[in-house]
Amino acid sequence: MIASTLALILSDLGYRVGLLDLDFCGPSTHAILGIDGVYPEEDKGIVPPQVHGIKFLTIVYYAGDNPSPLRGIDISNAMIELLAITRWGSLDFLIIDMPPGIGDATLDTVRLIKGVEFLVITTPPKVAMETVGKTLRILKEMGVPIIGVIENMKMAESSYVREQIRKIDVPFGGEIAFDRELEDSVGDAVRLLETDFAQNLKQIVLSTPAFKPQDGG
Amino acid sequence: MHEWVLAEGVISTALEVAEREGLSETTAIKIKMGELQQIDLEIFELALREIRQSQTPMVTNATAELEKEAAVLKYRVCEREWAFGDAPLADEERETIHFVPEIAHTYITCPGCKSPDFQFVKGRGVWIDSIVGR
Ligand SMILES: Nc1ncnc2c1ncn2[C@@H]1O[C@H](COP(=O)(O)OP(=O)(O)O)[C@@H](O)[C@H]1O
Ligand SMILES: [Zn+2]
Numbered sequence: 001m002i003a004s005t006l007a008l009i010l011s012d013l014g015y016r017v018g019l020l021d022l023d024f025c026g027p028s029t030h031a032i033l034g035i036d037g038v039y040p041e042e043d044k045g046i047v048p049p050q051v052h053g054i055k056f057l058t059i060v061y062y063a064g065d066n067p068s069p070l071r072g073i074d075i076s077n078a079m080i081e082l083l084a085i086t087r088w089g090s091l092d093f094l095i096i097d098m099p100p101g102i103g104d105a106t107l108d109t110v111r112l113i114k115g116v117e118f119l120v121i122t123t124p125p126k127v128a129m130e131t132v133g134k135t136l137r138i139l140k141e142m143g144v145p146i147i148g149v150i151e152n153m154k155m156a157e158s159s160y161v162r163e164q165i166r167k168i169d170v171p172f173g174g175e176i177a178f179d180r181e182l183e184d185s186v187g188d189a190v191r192l193l194e195t196d197f198a199q200n201l202k203q204i205v206l207s208t209p210a211f212k213p214q215d216g217g
Numbered sequence: 218m219h220e221w222v223l224a225e226g227v228i229s230t231a232l233e234v235a236e237r238e239g240l241s242e243t244t245a246i247k248i249k250m251g252e253l254q255q256i257d258l259e260i261f262e263l264a265l266r267e268i269r270q271s272q273t274p275m276v277t278n279a280t281a282e283l284e285k286e287a288a289v290l291k292y293r294v295c296e297r298e299w300a301f302g303d304a305p306l307a308d309e310e311r312e313t314i315h316f317v318p319e320i321a322h323t324y325i326t327c328p329g330c331k332s333p334d335f336q337f338v339k340g341r342g343v344w345i346d347s348i349v350g351r
Contacts, residue, residue: 077319
């Protein structure tokens with residue numbers, strides 16, 4: 001949800017944006033953005049179609065709505081294949097939607113994609129923070145740049161997550177409140193950009209230095 | 218066409234190897250290609266020729282020999298092996314597997330145990346089998 005909306009926001013701000021869904025086992029960005037009936041073009045590789053101003057690539061182009069039962073090695077190989085054949089052109093930002101945690105996709109992203117920076121999302125429950133904390137510690141240990149941590153679906157005032165983030169010593173990106181209306185705008189990019197959720201995220205983007213393209217990304 | 222990207226990869230790998238081995242010229246490159254990639258040989262050769270011309274003299278004169286390797290799937294549950302060529306696939310399905318071979322897991326299950334849990338034991342990828350030079 002955050003990756004898709006972030007791509008929309010950055011594109012709306014006038015940046016050249018690509019969106020790659022690396023959640024092979026549960027791709028959702030196409031459904032969130034309401035993208036259907038478009039396919040990459042073949043031209044000495046594949047060129048992702050541009051939708052809502054975003055160059056968009058998902059495994060759904062190839063798997064349709066069928067399940068893709070992939071093991072770790074398959075995920076790695078499919079990733080390498082996609083990264084090798086896709087011609088993104090010049091972009092200010094390539095946003096990658098990741099599956100949760102530190103599985104194959106995350107490890108391979110660190111290994112294969114130069115200059116990658118992580119925006120990590122957590123939710124308020126302590127159990128969620130527990131797992132995200134481990135991911136953060138590993139990323140830090142590997143020396144991967146962390147743009148920040150966003151606490152999403154916040155429902156009540158609590159400083160628990162913020163304190164944990166401070167303890168791990170990574171930047172806290174901000175909070176996004178639980179948005180009752182969000183579900184109704186899933187599948188409609190225009191309405192999505194108008195939600196409180198998107199407005200919240202936009203404020204975070206505007207106050208985060210990493211989202212100025214000359215800083216990389 | 219994803220032949221171009223692969224051809225570029227082959228040439229840059231050949232260059233790296235030639236440099237590492239201290240060759241001043243390569244005379245022959247033998248390339249193996251897995252059936253899963255379903256490379257169009259004509260396009261691949263064309264791409265190879267064009268990319269080679271634009272490179273340093275180290276690879277421009279090398280002959281390229283291409284050989285296909287048939288793909289074999291081995292199922293983890295029942296341990297049986299099947300030839301990829303025998304899988305009943307629609308044309309579009311074959312086409313998507315050409316882009317990302319792992320998509321085969323989406324469209325092929327074991328004729329015996331119905332599992333999609335297989336590994337490719339042969340016929341995936343494009344690789345340089347040998348390089349000759351001086
Ligand atoms: N701030 C929010 N308020 C309300 N619903 C949300 C919010 N953030 C996410 N959701 C909902 O939660 C679901 C899963 O969100 P998503 O970010 O796609 O999770 P994940 O990427 O972890 O699978 C989505 O259906 C989305 O509508
Ligand atoms: Zn079987």
